[in-house]
Amino acid sequence: MSEFTHVVLGASGHIGSVVVSELQRAKIPVLALTHDQATADRLISSGIKAQALDVMETGALRSIFRGTRRAFLLNPPADPRGDTDTMERATARSIADALDGSGLEKVVVASTYGAQPGERIGDLSVLHEFEQIVERAGVPTAVNRGAYYFTNLAPLLDAAREGMITTPFPEDLLMPMVSPIDLGKQAAARLRTPTADVGIRYIEGPERYTFLDVAAAFSDALGHAVLLQKIPNDQIEASFKELGFSDAAADTYARMTRASVEALERPDDPVRGDIDLPACLGGLVSSADGSGDGTVLY
Template sequence: MYVILGASGHIGSVVIDALRASGEKVIAVAHSADKAAAIARDGIEPVVADVTDTGQLRSILQKGRRAFLLNPPADIKGDTNAGELKTASSIAAALEGSGLEKLVLVSTYGALDGAGIGDLSVLYEFERLVKATGIPVAINRGAYYFTNLDMLLQPAKETGRLLTPFPEDMKIPMVSPRDLGEAAAARLRSPSEDIGIDHVEGPERYSFADVAKAFSSRLGRPVRAETIPRERFEEYYLGLGFSWAAARCYAKMAEVTIDTGFEMPTRRHWGRTTLDQHLEALQENQ
């Protein structure tokens, strides 16, 4: 039996579909009754749980043999750093006494020790807390999600501009959540010895100039990428609806990523989904 956190999300739903296709039984953890009802079908036991309720989550994990861990994103209108550290700590604490034989954890490219650096520091801490439990853990560090681009498509259609903190010509590893889900499902089923850090990215890297070109093709109008000056990073995130606390973390994350660049890891899993394929599916579902 596999326990899947974030079962109704972009990644968790793919993990469930892949396991179910292999005939595996799944406990699917969702945060609301509506989400749980939507994923209920043969071979899937939906469970509603609050991951900050450590005792409740432990009782669910104890029913499984292996588990997929994903730290849910906090509301951008609040303090994302504090909220995500809280859920990470609760999930890790729930693993104590769970009896699980193996874990698969989704993290991010560039995860590093620190504070207030958005996903980079939060997910590094999540990795550290989970490894400290002593349960064998396979960590999949994912590249920049294609879904981060979804909210930018409509503004690009309206204005012909694609605003980004990144230099327009900076090549960025990007990945489809579908590829992340399939990679996670494969490691959930792999031998217990398959642990440690792998990196997951798509078949090619893209700059935001490449993204603008893809947007232009999809929208049927010219779109140009424009790099936001560093002194306006926080203002940019505030304009997207982030709180001051969240905007500061995300601005710092962008700064660190630009300054350090993207690693070329030796252990890498290549996904199959291209940017054009992601955008095509996005438009079909709108």
């Protein structure tokens, strides 16, 4: 019998690391899975039981699942220098295939607001398919759909220091947003509920924000005015290419952005986390400046 009862995929990421910490705090034996050995070694040195594994190694992943009872499933983001849609669909299928014959009693799946059928609309279609193929594996499946991550705002910090940020989203679009810390806490909590707790749950922060609010929060955190500029719709794809995205990835992300605006989900009864936008950006700025306590709230 394995010494672990729970396994966490993406354990070194913004969400997975919180899941691991929450389970450890609850005294639940957990195995943290990461993609590379250096990251696994770093986790091990900090006292976390960890193992490096490529999720494309379906058989090895199934063997790990067979030795545990419950699993947090996160489909890893692909390198945007390649074809993200194709790569992420492949990893999602491998993870789902590893559930066959695993004997797991329950899984919690990380998904996204706006998940929907479609082609080449990034996470929206990939994670919708992931939800479905995991459920078809026959393991009781709890799906946590998370709103727009505050971590997506981190790359804007340098531009905000210069006084101008850009966005492909309409400036006044009221968007659900969330801290991955809150997503990790909710995933860990749901891993501990009875197997009858299945289906889709929506998770977002305490309030909804526009990108005008984002610019204002950066202004407050940095102590100077930060303006906002909307990227024209016909230049969204080019803006991703300027960031180093491949042609295929830029096309996928541009399609995902447009689909997110057209079918923005605003559920009436989401689970609301505790971390808000000012706390997120304040933590981001203080961490980057070395003036914080080491805790990054995003």
